[in-house]
Structure formats: structure tokens, C-alpha cells
Amino acid sequence: MPAGRRQENDGGHGRKGKAKVLEVPQQVWRKYGFIMLWGAVGLDLIISTAGYPMLGQAVSAMLVMFYLLDHVSVRRVVCSFWFAIIDLFFREISVGGDSKLEPLKDGRAVIFVCAPHVNQFLDPIVVMKVVAEQTRRHVSWMVANKSMDRKFIGAFARAMKGIPVDRPDDMETSGPGFVTVEGTAVKGHGGTRFTKNFAKGAVLVIKKGGAKATAKVALVLSDTEMTMASRMQSKAAKPVEANRAGFNRALSPAVTTILVVVNTMVIFGLISLKGWLVESNQIAIAVSIAFCFATLVTQLVYAFVRDGVPHSSMVGEYYRGYHDSIQGDKKASPGDGTEDLSTCVVDHNFTEKCAYSYQPYVDQTKMFEKVHQHLEMGGTIGIFPEGGTHDGTQVLPLKWGVSVMLLGALAKHIDTKHPLKVSVVPVGLNYFAPHKFRSTVSVDFGEPIDIPAELVYRFRDGTKEEKNTVFTEIMGIIMTGVKSCTLQAKDMETLHLFRALRRIYVPRGTRLSLADN
Numbered sequence: 429m430p431a432g433r434r435q436e437n438d439g440g441h442g443r444k445g446k447a448k449v450l451e452v453p454q455q456v457w458r459k460y461g462f463i464m465l466w467g468a469v470g471l472d473l474i475i476s477t478a479g480y481p482m483l484g485q486a487v488s489a490m491l492v493m494f495y496l497l498d499h500v501s502v503r504r505v506v507c508s509f510w511f512a513i514i515d516l517f518f519r520e521i522s523v524g525g526d527s528k529l530e531p532l533k534d535g536r537a538v539i540f541v542c543a544p545h546v547n548q549f550l551d552p553i554v555v556m557k558v559v560a561e562q563t564r565r566h567v568s569w570m571v572a573n574k575s576m577d578r579k580f581i582g583a584f585a586r587a588m589k590g591i592p593v594d595r596p597d598d599m600e601t602s603g604p605g606f607v608t609v610e611g612t613a614v615k616g617h618g619g620t621r622f623t624k625n626f627a628k629g630a631v632l633v634i635k636k637g638g639a640k641a642t643a644k645v646a647l648v649l650s651d652t653e654m655t656m657a658s659r660m661q662s663k664a665a666k667p668v669e670a671n672r673a674g675f676n677r678a679l680s681p682a683v684t685t686i687l688v689v690v691n692t693m694v695i696f697g698l699i700s701l702k703g704w705l706v707e708s709n710q711i712a713i714a715v716s717i718a719f720c721f722a723t724l725v726t727q728l729v730y731a732f733v734r735d736g737v738p739h740s741s742m743v744g745e746y747y748r749g750y751h752d753s754i755q756g757d758k759k760a761s762p763g764d765g766t767e768d769l770s771t772c773v774v775d776h777n778f779t780e781k782c783a784y785s786y787q788p789y790v791d792q793t794k795m796f797e798k799v800h801q802h803l804e805m806g807g808t809i810g811i812f813p814e815g816g817t818h819d820g821t822q823v824l825p826l827k828w829g830v831s832v833m834l835l836g837a838l839a840k841h842i843d844t845k846h847p848l849k850v851s852v853v854p855v856g857l858n859y860f861a862p863h864k865f866r867s868t869v870s871v872d873f874g875e876p877i878d879i880p881a882e883l884v885y886r887f888r889d890g891t892k893e894e895k896n897t898v899f900t901e902i903m904g905i906i907m908t909g910v911k912s913c914t915l916q917a918k919d920m921e922t923l924h925l926f927r928a929l930r931r932i933y934v935p936r937g938t939r940l941s942l943a944d945n
Contacts (some may be wrong), residue, residue: 465492465495466493468489468491468492468495471487472484472485472487472488475895485564489529502587503588506584506587507566507588511553511556513553514550514554518554518557518869519639519866520868521554521871522869523558523561523562523871523873524874524913525913527875528853528873528875529562531851532851535806537570537802537805537807537808537837538565538850538852538853539811539850539852540808540853540855541768541813541830541852541853541854541855541906541909541910542555542810542811542855542857543826543854543914544820544914545812545814546818546857546859547817550862552567553872554869555567555810555855556588559810565591565883567808567810568588568589568591568802568807569585569588569590569591569807569809569810570593570810570811571590571592571593572592572593572595573595573598574595574598576590576592589707591799591802591809593795594792595790596631596932597789599790600633600785600786600787601625601786602785603784603785603786604619605620605621606620606781606782606783606784607620607632607634607781608778608779608781608782609656609776609778611659611777612643612646612656612657612658612659613655614653615642615652615653616651616653617781618781620651621651622648622651622652622654623648623651624651625786626645626648626786627788628784629645629789630644630787630788631644631786631787632645632656632660632784632786633784634660634778635783635785639774639776640662640663640782641661641776642660642661642662643656643657643659643661644658645657645659659775659776660776660777661775662773662774662776663773663774676788684726687726688719688723688726690722691722692718693718694722695717695721699714699794700714711776736902736939750905779864796832796836799833799837800833800836800840803837804837804841813829813830813906814826822916823907823910823917824919826907828903830903830906831897831906834850834852834879834897834902835879835884835887835898837850838850839884839888842884842885842888850878850879851876851877851878852879853876853877854873854875854877854906854910855871855872855874856871856874856910856912856913856914857869857870857871858870858871858872858915870915873913874909874910874912877909879902883898
């Protein structure tokens with residue numbers, strides 16, 4: 429019996445409804461499927477030979493239709509397309525820790541916690557592809573409702589079984605009038621409507637002087653007065669050290685395109701002057717050769733502008749130049765992974781009238797219910813808990829959302845005869861020259877994390893402060909797991925040095941484990 433089907437039957441753990449592990453979009457053959465196709469061909473031949481060709485074709489078409497309905501879906505088609513694109517873009521997708529995924533084949537629910545988050549479109553597809561190949565599971569991702577409302581992105585997300593999430597940042601709206609803030613007291617001027625626009629838990633946002641200060645509303649007193657739960661605070665970037673680097677383009681896309689076109693025309697002209705491959709049926713070949721050489725020349729020009737020295741940038745993996753002193757760039761510093769590596773908190777008072785905006789309070793109860801239902805059915809969820817993309821050398825502090833959805837689902841079934849079984853699997857994404865075509869990406873899985881029942885009871889029965897303590901403990905465990913399967917360095921130069929040494933040391937066709945790294 430196929431593994432995917434076995435997971436569906438064994439994953440229910442005795443609860444109502446069997447756990448359904450979604451099958452993955454790959455060419456899965458089944459004996460009855462081949463029998464059905466062979467039967468379609470055979471019956472068509474037999475019935476047609478008997479003198480009823482139309483009937484034979486109808487029977488054959490019906491059997492083929494049954495086969496397609498059982499084996500083809502929009503999700504599979506979409507996934508197969510993007511998986512093929514990933515295979516084309518990357519020369520190698522190296523997988524580590526795949527043996528740690530064996531326990532997941534019993535049909536339990538799984539949450540894949542992935543970091544670092546480099547690209548919001550590329551990262552999920554890479555993880556989905558590897559998980560599908562290793563476990564035959566389909567990963568459903570948390571997708572912002574704003575993205576779900578877009579025509580093409582939303583259709584793609586729905587086909588991939590994404591779980592919509594309302595984000596307050598996406599609902600930010602400019603407020604009428606002006607405000608002044610002194611400590612936690614806010615006063616409105618010039619037509620503010622606090623009772624209409626704000627409620628407990630909403631967020632007041634003031635952008636001034638390059639800073640974005642925010643605070644949650646504790647109490648709305650009137651249309652012109654309200655009290656905040658804390659002082660207005662912003663995250664101001666720390667000074668960037670001299671050895672901190674950020675990405676910088678050597679040439680703009682427009683200049684690069686012009687260079688390719690001009691070089692192609694020049695090289696094609698040289699080929700024409702020499703009389704090589706200029707017959708009418710060979711012009712396409714001449715253009716292709718000219719374009720290939722033009723691309724190489726453009727790449728060498730780019731490398732010269734970027735690095736100041738000519739070299740063949742198509743040999744080996746190279747890195748773009750970097751520049752210092754990027755205002756607001758994130759700084760990576762050594763630490764245990766629990767502190768904020770990028771910013772420091774600054775308190776603000778706004779004694780002068782200033783414009784403002786607000787983010788409504790969003791009740792995530794329905795979203796968490798959908799997540800819990802998905803987990804109860806033995807589903808698989810993927811999440812990037814850093815909360816945003818970055819190109820830093822260390823994992824950023826993780827958001828608490830993963831612990832809230834995990835503990836909420838476990839607490840519902842902790843006292844039942846068959847408690848819910850959910851494993852958290854850390855996933856490390858390590859790109860080597862991610863901007864380069866035919867580069868390498870490494871996907872490493874950490875040890876599955878099972879939450880002790882003691883922490884679930886403390887969360888279910890504890891006070892708000894005790895629940896926050898449990899959240900902190902859970903996130904500490906998850907952060908340790910994520911760090912065990914990610915490649916980190918104190919700065920970009922150290923990371924580059926490691927990658928250069930790795931290319932020199934590692935023989936072609938071999939792979940180093942994270943422990944060896």
C-alpha cells in the first residue's frame with residue numbers, strides 16, 4: 429500500500445475523522461492506475477474489432493477520465509510546474525537530516541519551522557519540494573489575506589492549500605485630524621474620531637523623523653482622548669559597523685540589458701564578416717552563438733565594474749560587491765538567538781501636533797481554529813517565524829505565533845483518550861550565491877520537537893503571565909532547534925570566508941553535514 433494512503437488511514441489516532449495527509453504532486457504510479465489505462469487501451473481494441481469503434485472509444489475515454497480524476501488536481505499541476513522551475517534554477521538542492529523525518533510517516537501533524545527567510549516566494553517552494561520528496565506530504569503555508577485577495581497570487585495560494593491570515597499591518601489606515609502624545613496619554617486635535625476608529629487592542633502609529641512609533645490602545649475615553657497600554661516606541665537601527673555589508677548592484681538592469689544587446693549585435697556582425705554560419709538556414713544558430721558570447725562578455729564587464737579585476741565570473745560561485753554604512757540595515761551580532769539582533773527600542777513623546785494612522789485590532793480566533801482543524805486532521809503546516817525576509821548572517825528573533833497555534837491545538841486534546849500528536853521540525857535554509865543561476869541550496873532538518881504534556885497543562889490552566897512564560901520556554905526550544913540546522917556567522921565577511929574554504933575543501937559531488945561544517 430502506498431505510503432501516502434497508509435498515512436491517511438493511520439493518522440487519526442482514534443478521533444473523529446481520519447487524519448488526511450495530502451498527497452504530493454509527483455508522478456506516483458499505482459497498480460490499479462496502470463491496470464485502468466491498459467484496460468482502456470485493450471477494451472478499445474476489442475470493442476473496435478467487434479465492429480463498434482465509437483463505443484470502444486467512449487469506454488476508453490471514460491476509463492482515462494477516471495484515472496485523471498484520481499491522479500490529477502490543480503494543486504499537483506501547480507506544484508509540479510514550480511518544482512520544475514526550482515530544479516532548473518538550482519544546480520543542486522542538498523538535503524541533510526532526512527533520516528530525522530522517518531517518525532513523521534505515522535500520520536501525525538507537523539509544523540515545519542523554517543529559517544532564515546531570504547525570499548518570500550522561493551523559500552516556500554524549495555521546502556515544499558524537499559518535504560514532498562522525503563515524506564510525501566504537502567505543506568500548507570500561512571498566507572496573508574492581502575496576498576489572497578490578489579488575482580494571480582491568491583489563485584496560486586488557494587491552489588496550494590494556503591491558510592489565510594489577517595495582518596494588522598495590511599489594514600493600516602490614515603486617521604483624521606492630529607494627535608499629541610505625552611507618556612501614555614493621547615489627545616486628539618482637529619476632528620479626531622477615536623471612539624469610531626479605535627478599540628482596545630488597536631495600534632496607534634506615528635511616523636515622524638524617519639521613525640515609526642507604535643503602541644496599543646488600552647482605553648478609549650472620548651473622540652479626543654485615549655490611554656495607551658505603554659509608551660509610544662520605535663525600533664531604531666543601531667549604528668552599522670565597518671565590517672557589516674549589504675547588497676549593492678554594480679550595474680542597473682537597464683544598463684545590463686543594453687550591454688547584452690549591443691554585444692550580441694557586435695559579435696553577430698563579426699561572424700557575418702568572417703562568413704561563418706550566415707546562410708539563410710543558419711542565421712538562428714549564428715544569433716544563438718552571438719547571444720551566448722555576448723552574455724559572457726557582459727558578465728565579465730559586470731565582474732570588472734564590481735570587483736575592479738577581470739576574471740571569469742562564470743567559473744565557480746561568486747558574490748556581488750558590498751558597501752558599508754547602509755542606513756537602517758540590520759546588524760548581526762553574536763548572541764544566544766533570543767535577543768533582538770537588529771534594533772533597539774526607543775520611547776517617544778510627541779508634544780507637537782502630528783499626523784497618525786491606526787491598525788485595527790484583529791481577532792485571530794477563526795484563523796487559529798482553521799490551523800487547529802488542519803492539525804487535528806494530521807495536516808502539515810509551514811511557517812517562517814522570523815516575520816519577514818532578510819539577508820543577514822544570523823537567525824532573527826522568532827515570533828510567538830507558532831507557539832500559540834501549537835499549544836492551542838495540543839491543549840484541546842490533552843485530556844482525551846488519544847491526545848493530539850504534533851511535531852515541530854526545524855528547517856534550515858542555507859543558500860550559496862542565491863542570486864546566481866545554477867547555484868546551490870542546502871535544506872537541513874533538525875530533530876523533531878515534541879512538546880511535553882507539562883507545558884501544555886501549564887498553558888491551559890495558567891494565568892496570563894504563566895502562559896507568557898510557557899511561550900518563552902517553547903520559543904527557546906524551537907530557537908535551539910533552528911540554530912542547530914542553520915549556518916550562522918558573526919558578520920558577512922566570516923560567512924564569505926567559510927564559503928570560500930568550503931568550496932576549496934569539499935570534493936565535487938560530496939556533501940558536508942552541518943556537524944562537519
